[in-house]
Amino acid sequence: MTPPAILIHKLTKKYPKLKALDEVSLSIEQGEFFGLLGPNGAGKTTLISILAGLVRASSGQAFILGHDVVKDFQAARRALGVVPQELVFDPFFTVREALRFQSGYFGLRNNGAWIDEILEGLGLSDKATTNMRALSGGMKRRVMVAQALVHKPPVIVLDEPTAGVDVELRQTLWRFIRQLHAQGRTIVLTTHYLEEAEELCSRIAMLKQGHVVALDSTANLLKRFTGLQLMLRINASLPQAMHSRLLSGRGIAHERLRLRITSYDEVAQILSELRAVGIEIDELEVQRADLEDVFLQVMAQSEHQENTVEKVLE
Numbered sequence: 001m002t003p004p005a006i007l008i009h010k011l012t013k014k015y016p017k018l019k020a021l022d023e024v025s026l027s028i029e030q031g032e033f034f035g036l037l038g039p040n041g042a043g044k045t046t047l048i049s050i051l052a053g054l055v056r057a058s059s060g061q062a063f064i065l066g067h068d069v070v071k072d073f074q075a076a077r078r079a080l081g082v083v084p085q086e087l088v089f090d091p092f093f094t095v096r097e098a099l100r101f102q103s104g105y106f107g108l109r110n111n112g113a114w115i116d117e118i119l120e121g122l123g124l125s126d127k128a129t130t131n132m133r134a135l136s137g138g139m140k141r142r143v144m145v146a147q148a149l150v151h152k153p154p155v156i157v158l159d160e161p162t163a164g165v166d167v168e169l170r171q172t173l174w175r176f177i178r179q180l181h182a183q184g185r186t187i188v189l190t191t192h193y194l195e196e197a198e199e200l201c202s203r204i205a206m207l208k209q210g211h212v213v214a215l216d217s218t219a220n221l222l223k224r225f226t227g228l229q230l231m232l233r234i235n236a237s238l239p240q241a242m243h244s245r246l247l248s249g250r251g252i253a254h255e256r257l258r259l260r261i262t263s264y265d266e267v268a269q270i271l272s273e274l275r276a277v278g279i280e281i282d283e284l285e286v287q288r289a290d291l292e293d294v295f296l297q298v299m300a301q302s303e304h305q306e307n308t309v310e311k312v313l314e
Helices: 044-051 073-078 095-105 112-121 137-149 167-182 194-200 218-224 240-245 265-276 291-313
Strands: 006-015 018-028 033-037 059-064 080-083 155-159 186-190 203-208 211-217 228-234 246-248 257-261 281-288
Touching: 006 044, 018 044, 018 059, 018 203, 018 211, 033 044, 033 194, 044 059, 044 080, 044 155, 044 186, 059 073, 073 080, 080 137, 095 112, 095 137, 112 137, 112 167, 137 155, 137 167, 155 167, 167 186, 167 194, 186 194, 194 218, 194 291, 203 218, 203 291, 211 218, 211 291, 218 291, 228 265, 240 246, 240 257, 240 265, 246 291, 257 265, 265 281
Parallel strands: 033 186, 033 203, 080 155, 155 186
Antiparallel strands: 006 018, 006 059, 203 211, 228 257, 228 281, 246 257
């Protein structure tokens, strides 16, 4: 039986004043392009750090291609490539030297052909002999990706790989990552750019405060939370009675607001209510729901459930 690319079973991480992960369980199959989404502090980086062996879980287990990340850590590390959020680099080496040393950490010799392929794929060929400290932030980010790929890991985790980078790098990175995925590699992506996750990921898990609050295919999530959005810009504050529809924005004048609606018939109703209180509309657009809308709804639902539980316990 083929093991999952990543298997997580009741994974918990406790700190003195925080439970970063609370019995998280999920399975990612080989060859998937999987999205791991959540707000800041949801536990995504903690989860990745446990998989990479940088953090020890308080309880539970994690496996990479069947290898326990604690008991069989060497095999687990070889199977995994992680691109962290932080830019960490050695300022004393050129790009090619950094990749050769990274290869050596995994016992790989004569890895030059693959290094050349990575450099070409990530647009780094002309920077191969440049010292790391002389690179721009975007180029350093490319080298971080290259270092994660240098030992040809079958499972690749990208932790906010395009945060703060330019459009060219983003396009170059996704073009190369798509090639690796097409070759059979498993890709796990965390990102705040939800349009990227919607386009790339076939399945998604959403975390909040250390819990998995949604886990399904991207298509099913979009179907479950299907709906429309009314984009508005008005000349006064949104009436309080409409605040329950707000998906984004604070409801103040001249701000671009996003309201949830379930049918086109509601557009006329909302416009009528706004005109009735003397509010003029500067901008209006109706859009289909996207993954950002799904994300906001899932987070709102989970918060409502938490508040309900707290009231019951009281």
